[in-house]
Amino acid sequence: MTDAATARRSRITPERAAELYEAVLDLLREVGYDALTMDAVAARTRSSKATLYRQWGGKAELVVRAIRHSKPGRIGDVDTGSLRADFHALVHREDDCAMEQNTALMRGLAMATHTNPDLLHAFREQVIEPEITELRGMLARAVDRGEVAPDNPALPFVVHMMIGAFATRALIDEQPPTQDFLSSYIDAVILPALGVPTTT
Known part of the structure; x- marks a missing residue:
């Protein structure tokens, strides 16, 4: 990962990331992976889609990070x-x-x-x-x-x-x-x- 990418990703605090991960897992339990959207995550967590994509790149990465965090x-x-x-x-x-x-x-x-x-x-x-x-x-x-x-x-x-x-x-x-x-x-x-x- 480049220094620039690291700097971009560091804008979300660990506490905020933990909140996002919990919301993602709640949505997964409610609707499943295929029906889960970044729009829904953004709405549930009061985040912008741009922030989510900048931090995690896409749905798969966000979901897997949430799973790993829950271990x-x-x-x-x-x-x-x-x-x-x-x-x-x-x-x-x-x-x-x-x-x-x-x-x-x-x-x-x-x-x-x-x-x-x-x-x-x-x-x-x-x-x-x-x-x-x-x-x-x-x-x-x-x-x-x-x-x-x-x-x-x-x-x-x-x-x-x-x-x-x-x-x-x-x-x-x-x-x-x-x-x-x-x-x-x-x-x-x-x-x-x-x-x-x-x-x-």
């Missing part, structure tokens, strides 16, 4: 000293209500990425790839500690297993993911696949 911390910040405790700490960063709302939001966005390449690109670049990198870092620490064998065949599929737990809970059980469900899933599926004991 309850970075995966890379979780380091308890054991893989089982790390996984359970991740699950308990959000209560069941927030998890239900955010899972529904992410499900809608995942559908929208199929017909919006700009959204898919921004989502992969700013949310999916950083979180995959941080999760792999968490797993690498477990390997370094000797908790997981470096050649364990399940290692490349941990991300898929975690996403599957969220994505299929509503489809199969007609219920949202909860802390209890995810904790049980981790102990019954992920940790045994990695050869990690499920008791402390």
